[in-house]
Amino acid sequence: MSVVISEHQSKRTFARLKVLLEKKYPHAIGSPEWEGFQYRLEENFPDLLAHLIELYGHHFDFYYHLERLLEIMAEAWLERPPEWKSTDAMREADRAWYQSGHLIGAMAYVDLFADDLKGFQEQIPYLKELGITYLHLMPLYKSPDGDDDGGYAVSSYREIDPALGTMEDLRLLAEELRRQGISLVLDFVFNHTSDEHEWAIEARQGREEFQDFYLMFDSRQETEEYQQNLRAIFPDERPGNFTYINRIKKWVWTTFHNYQWDLNYRNPEVFNAMAGEMLFLANVGVEVLRMDAVPFVWKQKGTGCENLPEAHTLIKAFSAIAKIVTPSTLFKSEAIVAPDEIKEYIGIDQCPISYNPLMMALMWESLATRNARLLRLSMEKRFDIPSNCAWVNYVRSHDDIGWGFDNGDAEALGINSHDHRLFLTNFYVGRHPSSFAEGEPFQEDPNTGDARVCGTSASLCGLGKAISANDETEIDLAIRRILLLHGVSFTIGGIPLIYLGEELGVLNDHSYKEDFEKEGDERWLHRPRFDWEKAERRTEVGTIEHTLHEGFLKLSRLRANNAAIARGETEIIDSGNDSVFAFFRTTEEQSILILANFSDQSQSVPAPRLRQLGLKKVLTDIIAGQTVIAAKVLEMEAYQFMVLLRQGSGE
Ligand code: OTU
Numbered sequence: 001m002s003v004v005i006s007e008h009q010s011k012r013t014f015a016r017l018k019v020l021l022e023k024k025y026p027h028a029i030g031s032p033e034w035e036g037f038q039y040r041l042e043e044n045f046p047d048l049l050a051h052l053i054e055l056y057g058h059h060f061d062f063y064y065h066l067e068r069l070l071e072i073m074a075e076a077w078l079e080r081p082p083e084w085k086s087t088d089a090m091r092e093a094d095r096a097w098y099q100s101g102h103l104i105g106a107m108a109y110v111d112l113f114a115d116d117l118k119g120f121q122e123q124i125p126y127l128k129e130l131g132i133t134y135l136h137l138m139p140l141y142k143s144p145d146g147d148d149d150g151g152y153a154v155s156s157y158r159e160i161d162p163a164l165g166t167m168e169d170l171r172l173l174a175e176e177l178r179r180q181g182i183s184l185v186l187d188f189v190f191n192h193t194s195d196e197h198e199w200a201i202e203a204r205q206g207r208e209e210f211q212d213f214y215l216m217f218d219s220r221q222e223t224e225e226y227q228q229n230l231r232a233i234f235p236d237e238r239p240g241n242f243t244y245i246n247r248i249k250k251w252v253w254t255t256f257h258n259y260q261w262d263l264n265y266r267n268p269e270v271f272n273a274m275a276g277e278m279l280f281l282a283n284v285g286v287e288v289l290r291m292d293a294v295p296f297v298w299k300q301k302g303t304g305c306e307n308l309p310e311a312h313t314l315i316k317a318f319s320a321i322a323k324i325v326t327p328s329t330l331f332k333s334e335a336i337v338a339p340d341e342i343k344e345y346i347g348i349d350q351c352p353i354s355y356n357p358l359m360m361a362l363m364w365e366s367l368a369t370r371n372a373r374l375l376r377l378s379m380e381k382r383f384d385i386p387s388n389c390a391w392v393n394y395v396r397s398h399d400d401i402g403w404g405f406d407n408g409d410a411e412a413l414g415i416n417s418h419d420h421r422l423f424l425t426n427f428y429v430g431r432h433p434s435s436f437a438e439g440e441p442f443q444e445d446p447n448t449g450d451a452r453v454c455g456t457s458a459s460l461c462g463l464g465k466a467i468s469a470n471d472e473t474e475i476d477l478a479i480r481r482i483l484l485l486h487g488v489s490f491t492i493g494g495i496p497l498i499y500l501g502e503e504l505g506v507l508n509d510h511s512y513k514e515d516f517e518k519e520g521d522e523r524w525l526h527r528p529r530f531d532w533e534k535a536e537r538r539t540e541v542g543t544i545e546h547t548l549h550e551g552f553l554k555l556s557r558l559r560a561n562n563a564a565i566a567r568g569e570t571e572i573i574d575s576g577n578d579s580v581f582a583f584f585r586t587t588e589e590q591s592i593l594i595l596a597n598f599s600d601q602s603q604s605v606p607a608p609r610l611r612q613l614g615l616k617k618v619l620t621d622i623i624a625g626q627t628v629i630a631a632k633v634l635e636m637e638a639y640q641f642m643v644l645l646r647q648g649s650g651e
Contacts, residue, residue: 048317051314073321084328104556106498144259147259187292216248231306319351355391360393361401365424391493512527563590628642
């Protein structure tokens with residue numbers, strides 16, 4: 001429910017706060033920069049106020065917290081380094097910068113890729129070679145020793161894990177990346193902190209003020225009232241979503257691991273404190289904030305405590321703050337939930353960019369079934385998002401693959417969702433006879449058989465198996481599979497994201513089983529140390545690494561050289577063959593047809609269908625660099641990926 005504030009109320013509040021700020025920061029008044037800040041404040045204030053009233057309007061000290069927030073914002077603005085203020089100005093003049101098509105993303109763990117932050121600086125040329133312009137570094141904050149959920153248990157948002165370097169190193173890296181045209185992406189892990197965060201320590205010592213920072217309960221019964229409706233995220237880990245803190249005899253809400261304490265956003269102090277942490281990160285030079293675990297940030301008894309309306313309001317409030325103080329900051333949604341819910345987080349007032357987990361899962365689904373009809377139907381219905389937003393398309397991430405398609409979409413095609421999910425898991429963990437994959441199940445429920453899947457893209461595409469069998473044909477097919485998935489991801493529209501190592505075909509890493517900190521979390525299977533010797537082989541013709549790397553370079557160049565692929569409109573089409581996923585990318589000047597054969601057999605696309613779509617007999621495939629003639633049919637090899645330019649002038 002949105003709260004309606006009269007313009008008069010909003011103006012009066014604004015005027016009062018303005019006087020307050022001017023009193024507090026007299027030295028800043030009158031500078032052109034301050035004018036800019038004030039202008040944005042005035043422009044976004046009504047929205048911010050409405051969101052805050054919706055969340056906190058019933059608190060008797062609402063205005064006190066509002067004043068505090070304004071101070072936090074003003075201070076963050078005054079501290080914002082000049083180079084980031086100029087980025088703000090640049091982005092304000094080019095608001096659609098993330099849609100221009102120049103963004104190609106990569107993600108990596110600092111320690112696994114380059115030991116530490118200083119080491120990372122030295123590897124920037126490797127990123128430049130691939131055309132990377134967006135770099136997501138996995139959480140690098142101070143976190144508990146030992147298991148810390150790969151950094152997603154944050155003990156301080158303002159300190160770096162000492163093994164990786166210092167905050168100053170991060171600043172320098174951000175600055176260097178900026179100079180080289182690469183936007184730094186970091187996580188804003190705002191649903192929870194680690195149990196070693198100073199707020200958690202204070203809470204454990206009995207300070208009520210800080211116990212209110214978390215969701216704490218005196219009795220098991222109270223937690224049970226919530227528990228009935230909750231989904232377990234890591235069911236292998238422990239029963240339920242709460243953890244007992246014996247020292248204070250209280251239960252704390254822990255959606256993920258027992259050392260990740262969920263923050264209590266019903267407390268306006270938490271909101272203000274986290275707004276401060278967010279602005280701090282933006283001021284370090286983080287251009288894109290990956291909003292971790294967005295579905296879980298608001299809880300309400302009697303609901304599943306996921307995707308609640310207040311979660312959206314909360315993100316909108318953070319977004320309004322960023323628009324005022326650090327306007328170049330871009331939010332990316334990490335909502336790995338049902339397709340109808342994913343899109344609810346996407347919008348210029350929430351997260352303008354979002355992971356595309358549906359397409360990711362369905363590309364894997366198509367590979368397993370050798371049939372792209374569910375992918376086609378789902379993308380026809382769901383690829384469109386507001387025109388000022390963009391998908392982040394990916395094949396693998398650091399997390400597991402969940403089969404998050406819409407049951408209705410599946411049923412429309414006569415597919416039983418439950419059975420199909422079981423099939424997919426079995427396929428990718430290698431239990432199905434037709435499988436080429438070598439994954440492992442994640443969080444498997446022995447009662448229902450439900451599970452998610454782990455494994456690197458190469459291992460899931462059959463490269464490991466093929467290499468072990470020394471089977472050249474299978475190796476070739478596995479390479480084609482990898483390039484097919486990335487081919488779609490690079491061309492369908494949005495920002496493609498590579499998990500560094502995919503471009504070399506890195507295989508599963510089983511060593512986590514010997515490391516007690518990682519053992520039990522199968523996601524480490526696909527988080528190997530980056531193999532620089534393997535990377536060296538990318539220049540040796542005839543190696544797997546070379547073939548794959550060249551394939552990625554080609555995809556990267558394809559975006560740079562074709563406006564339609566970089567920023568055209570996308571139209572998903574029926575190719576007339578269920579194994580062949582097809583879409584147009586079109587600008588006024590250029591029209592490109594992309595065909596992706598998800599079958600391990602050659603397939604033909606009926607030529608009359610192509611002509612119906614306005615194509616001529618003679619086409620150019622810019623992937624193979626060949627002319628293609630579609631007389632009666634267009635022949636495609638197993639897993640072939642074609643990017644077809646219409647021949648003739650101006651097309
Ligand atoms: C995220 O993932 C991170 O990507 C994970 O690596 C973290 O463990 C987790 O948050 C906790 O910080 O459940 O299986 O819809 O699905 O936030 C991964 C969102 C997860 C969740 C997602 C979460």
